[in-house]
Amino acid sequence: MSEKYLLVSAAPHIRTPEDIPKIMYAVLIALIPVVIASVYFFSLLAVKLIVVCIITAVFSEYIFQKLRKKNTTALDGSAMITGLLLALTLPPNLPLWAAALGVVFAIVLGKQIFGGLGYNIFNPALLGRAFLMAAFPALMTSWTLPFNLDAVTGATPLAQMKFAQSLVAHQALFLGNISGSLGETSALAILIGAVFLLLKKIIDWRIPAGFMGTVVLLSGAFWLINPEKFADPLWHLLAGGLILGAFFMATDMVSSPVTRKGKWIFAVGCGVILMLIRFWGGLPEGVMYSILLMNALVPLIDRFVLPVRFGGKRKNSV
Amino acid sequence: MGRINATPTGKGYTLAKTFQGGVHLADHKEQTASQPIKKAPDPQRVIIPLSQHVGSPASANVLVGDSVKIGQKIGQAQGFISCPIHSSIAGKVVSIQSSPHPAGASSLAIIIENDGTNALDEGIKPKGDLSILSADEIKAIVKEAGIVGMGGAAFPTHIKLSPPLKNKIDAFILNCAECEPYLTCDYRLLLERTDEVIYGMRALMKALGVKKGCIGIEDNKPEAIKLLKALPEKDKDIEVVVLKTKYPQGAEKQLIKAILNREVPLGKLPLHIGVVVNNVGTAYATACALKQGLPLIKRIVTVAGSGVAHPQNLEVKLGTTFAEVIQECGGSNEGVEKVIMGGPMMGIAQATLDVPVIKGTSGILLLNKDELALEEANPCIKCGRCVDNCPMGHLPLYLGTYGEREIWEKCAELGALDCVECGSCTYLCPAGRPLVQIIKLAKQKIIAEQKKKKK
Ligand code: SF4
Ligand code: SF4
Numbered sequence: 001m002s003e004k005y006l007l008v009s010a011a012p013h014i015r016t017p018e019d020i021p022k023i024m025y026a027v028l029i030a031l032i033p034v035v036i037a038s039v040y041f042f043s044l045l046a047v048k049l050i051v052v053c054i055i056t057a058v059f060s061e062y063i064f065q066k067l068r069k070k071n072t073t074a075l076d077g078s079a080m081i082t083g084l085l086l087a088l089t090l091p092p093n094l095p096l097w098a099a100a101l102g103v104v105f106a107i108v109l110g111k112q113i114f115g116g117l118g119y120n121i122f123n124p125a126l127l128g129r130a131f132l133m134a135a136f137p138a139l140m141t142s143w144t145l146p147f148n149l150d151a152v153t154g155a156t157p158l159a160q161m162k163f164a165q166s167l168v169a170h171q172a173l174f175l176g177n178i179s180g181s182l183g184e185t186s187a188l189a190i191l192i193g194a195v196f197l198l199l200k201k202i203i204d205w206r207i208p209a210g211f212m213g214t215v216v217l218l219s220g221a222f223w224l225i226n227p228e229k230f231a232d233p234l235w236h237l238l239a240g241g242l243i244l245g246a247f248f249m250a251t252d253m254v255s256s257p258v259t260r261k262g263k264w265i266f267a268v269g270c271g272v273i274l275m276l277i278r279f280w281g282g283l284p285e286g287v288m289y290s291i292l293l294m295n296a297l298v299p300l301i302d303r304f305v306l307p308v309r310f311g312g313k314r315k316n317s318v
Numbered sequence: 319m320g321r322i323n324a325t326p327t328g329k330g331y332t333l334a335k336t337f338q339g340g341v342h343l344a345d346h347k348e349q350t351a352s353q354p355i356k357k358a359p360d361p362q363r364v365i366i367p368l369s370q371h372v373g374s375p376a377s378a379n380v381l382v383g384d385s386v387k388i389g390q391k392i393g394q395a396q397g398f399i400s401c402p403i404h405s406s407i408a409g410k411v412v413s414i415q416s417s418p419h420p421a422g423a424s425s426l427a428i429i430i431e432n433d434g435t436n437a438l439d440e441g442i443k444p445k446g447d448l449s450i451l452s453a454d455e456i457k458a459i460v461k462e463a464g465i466v467g468m469g470g471a472a473f474p475t476h477i478k479l480s481p482p483l484k485n486k487i488d489a490f491i492l493n494c495a496e497c498e499p500y501l502t503c504d505y506r507l508l509l510e511r512t513d514e515v516i517y518g519m520r521a522l523m524k525a526l527g528v529k530k531g532c533i534g535i536e537d538n539k540p541e542a543i544k545l546l547k548a549l550p551e552k553d554k555d556i557e558v559v560v561l562k563t564k565y566p567q568g569a570e571k572q573l574i575k576a577i578l579n580r581e582v583p584l585g586k587l588p589l590h591i592g593v594v595v596n597n598v599g600t601a602y603a604t605a606c607a608l609k610q611g612l613p614l615i616k617r618i619v620t621v622a623g624s625g626v627a628h629p630q631n632l633e634v635k636l637g638t639t640f641a642e643v644i645q646e647c648g649g650s651n652e653g654v655e656k657v658i659m660g661g662p663m664m665g666i667a668q669a670t671l672d673v674p675v676i677k678g679t680s681g682i683l684l685l686n687k688d689e690l691a692l693e694e695a696n697p698c699i700k701c702g703r704c705v706d707n708c709p710m711g712h713l714p715l716y717l718g719t720y721g722e723r724e725i726w727e728k729c730a731e732l733g734a735l736d737c738v739e740c741g742s743c744t745y746l747c748p749a750g751r752p753l754v755q756i757i758k759l760a761k762q763k764i765i766a767e768q769k770k771k772k773k
Contacts, residue, residue, distance in 0.1 A: 007656045007690075008667040010755045012741035013683075014343075014499070015691030018748045020699060118697035118749070204702070253701045258715065260706060309711040309733060310338075310571065312584035 214271025
């Protein structure tokens with residue numbers, strides 16, 4: 001054997017083919033059906049919003065990291081996810097400058113300030129949306145009906161229920177022919193991507209199951225008590241950003257608990273908060289707040305909800 | 319019960335047992351699994367380290383210039399946890415010096431030049447039938463033969479056979495899991511020398527006074543399972559337990575959990591719950607020691623990986639250098655990045671090929687870039703994979719972050735000491751974090767701290 005230098009490092013010497021970019025790009029792939037649906041319903045408005053948000057996300061990450069003289073991770077896919085997810089939560093006719101501002105906020109203050117991917121507490125996309133809601137409430141709540149882009153401003157199904165007590169048909173909700181943000185319109189499109197991620201084990205089924213299960217149970221209980229006043233569980237499941245939030249935002253690895261038990265607690269918490277907001281809060285839409293609030297509790301959950309150790313009890317916390 | 323899964327094993331379905339956590343690995347065993355064991359020619363020269371086992375090194379009882387014969391004891395056990403060392407060839411001791419050791423660093427080794435006589439030591443003769451030998455006699459033979467755990471751990475076997483009196487041993491497990499990828503040496507041994515392996519198993523059971531033994535084998539070895547299940551009637555006290563193929567099924571604690579559903583408590587050993595586990599190679603070596611009187615001077619080594627011309631299982635004299643073993647397998651090709659002793663999950667990377675095969679050398683792997691893990695460490699993204707799959711229920715991510723910040727007390731609190739170092743966490747981490755590497759360091763620091771406190 002020719003004398004050459006052999007690599008010496010500690011075991012294990014092999015590793016999974018999976019890495020961070022692969023995970024992130026799989027999430028992006030899973031969002032393609034939602035993107036297609038949003039383009040179908042809102043055509044050019046959707047295209048513009050999505051493109052602007054993704055590009056702004058990548059650039060703001062790149063510039064921030066350059067300014068801080070760090071290696072850039074702008075292309076690892078996670079910034080693109082933030083940009084795309086934020087775009088999907090916006091009203092289709094939001095001015096592009098506002099969308100871009102929201103993305104910059106999400107990337108810089110939602111993620112990079114904490115130290116970048118892995119250190120952020122909140123889901124950056126949701127934080128960006130929360131910022132836009134606070135800064136531009138009027139812009140953020142004027143909705144367009146699909147296929148009818150520059151005319152009527154339709155209230156979202158949830159707002160309709162909340163303020164006018166009228167219900168949009170289930171089928172329209174499921175397929176997406178309703179007014180709402182880009183991505184929360186078609187449940188079908190979201191589910192296709194979700195199944196892909198579940199099969200690839202990139203998201204943990206416990207989170208959507210716990211989140212939506214809680215919503216169904218709670219809304220079902222209220223509906224049984226008074227079907228006149230409260231919408232049925234299926235309607236609650238399909239309306240608003242619940243499905244998108246449950247599969248694509250609450251499941252964000254960084255801002256959700258690390259243990260399986262913790263994930264259950266987190267998911268049920270999201271469901272409970274969401275129903276509190278939908279029933280008694282002043283806001284028509286609560287998915288964003290429910291996830292953000294539970295994000296804030298994740299460090300606490302992670303500290304105390306620990307796996308069972310092989311061969312014994314665990315007394316400590318992290 | 320360890321979780322039970324229906325798994326196809328050849329014809330029909332059997333219930334394969336398993337444990338919580340762990341990883342499914344591509345096993346890469348196809349390279350060598352179907353090839354019979356080949357005997358390597360005796361080397362011209364052997365390097366025999368005095369430390370080939372867990373515990374104190376043996377001390378040389380020959381001098382430079384002495385003539386030695388095959389099987390002659392050349393190193394005396396030192397202290398309670400130790401093992402004697404024997405010469406694997408006949409020849410002349412040319413030097414006793416510090417030499418590179420495959421487990422890292424250098425250690426004192428006896429170097430012997432082959433004189434071609436192949437003279438056998440006078441003491442090497444059959445020890446009599448198993449039915450005549452007493453438990454104590456078997457233990458003494460195992461001890462004198464220098465037998466250690468051949469799966470890689472190299473813990474002296476005679477100590478495992480002599481548990482404290484208060485610990486009643488009621489179960490014996492033969493470990494045929496061979497859960498490391500690439501390795502097939504145990505599998506081939508089991509297939510080709512079944513009778514000897516079972517004989518050795520019975521001897522070990524007799525030494526322990528255990529009536530019933532289990533053979534734990536992963537379901538990716540259907541041929542061996544078929545063979546074992548067809549054991550003659552008199553072997554009914556030996557149960558074959560089919561295990562799901564999952565890493566680290568061969569780790570003692572996980573094996574015991576899957577087969578007997580007993581959990582070794584924190585900080586305890588298998589013997590505390592009445593179990594002794596031994597590896598296939600160990601049973602075979604025991605059979606050789608009894609039937610032929612041969613001490614442990616050779617072993618089966620899997621030589622595999624895409625870097626070697628003819629991957630195969632070789633029966634090698636201890637002390638043969640890796641370079642010679644690789645030569646015997648047609649040499650290596652370009653592009654070899656790493657040479658590993660053992661499996662790719664727990665094996666040790668070698669800096670030179672001038673190291674000798676020792677008692678714990680289960681494999682020599684030559685891996686190229688594509689087969690290896692070459693990843694920069696990124697921050698943890700809290701994906702939870704390391705937590706969900708740690709067979710010990712640890713939180714490797716926090717052990718990693720506390721370890722990085724050198725907060726060793728916190729690592730100790732989180733149970734770093736009973737990490738089995740299987741490496742599943744590092745394998746799975748998409749962020750490429752060196753988790754088990756940090757945990758190993760943490761263990762050293764914690765133990766050093768504990769020693770300081772005792773003083
Ligand atoms: S923490 Fe230890 S026992 Fe757990 S997966 Fe990592 S190496 Fe294996
Ligand atoms: S596997 Fe790696 S990235 Fe995932 S939680 Fe563990 S340390 Fe973090």
